[in-house]
Amino acid sequence: MFLHDDMSAGPIHDTASRARLQRQRLVERAVPLERGRYVAEWQRLRDENAELRVMTEAGLVSATAEHFDPLIAGCITNRWHRCMASSDSPST
Numbered sequence: 001m002f003l004h005d006d007m008s009a010g011p012i013h014d015t016a017s018r019a020r021l022q023r024q025r026l027v028e029r030a031v032p033l034e035r036g037r038y039v040a041e042w043q044r045l046r047d048e049n050a051e052l053r054v055m056t057e058a059g060l061v062s063a064t065a066e067h068f069d070p071l072i073a074g075c076i077t078n079r080w081h082r083c084m085a086s087s088d089s090p091s092t
Contacts, residue, residue, distance in 0.1 A: 043058065045053060050062030 045060065046063055048062040049066040052063040052067055053060050054063040054067060
């Protein structure tokens with residue numbers, strides 16, 4: 001006997017319901033393992049107490065507030081740029 005989507009008991013005859021049940025069983029087995037891994041990772045990040053978290057190829061890592069400074073500084077030029085077109089300026 002198996003539970004159907006409507007929680008009634010009985011044999012499952014259709015393929016879609018059988019596939020859903022198999023997926024659900026896989027998820028139920030995998031979730032505790034995944035949850036433990038994520039809890040440990042989050043605890044590590046909290047213990048590191050960094051200002052930022054950054055996604056890298058290695059996963060989520062802690063970073064200082066200055067992490068992006070080189071990227072931002074690389075975009076700075078000595079040339080002035082107009083921020084607002086003259087037609088967008090407020091009328092007086």
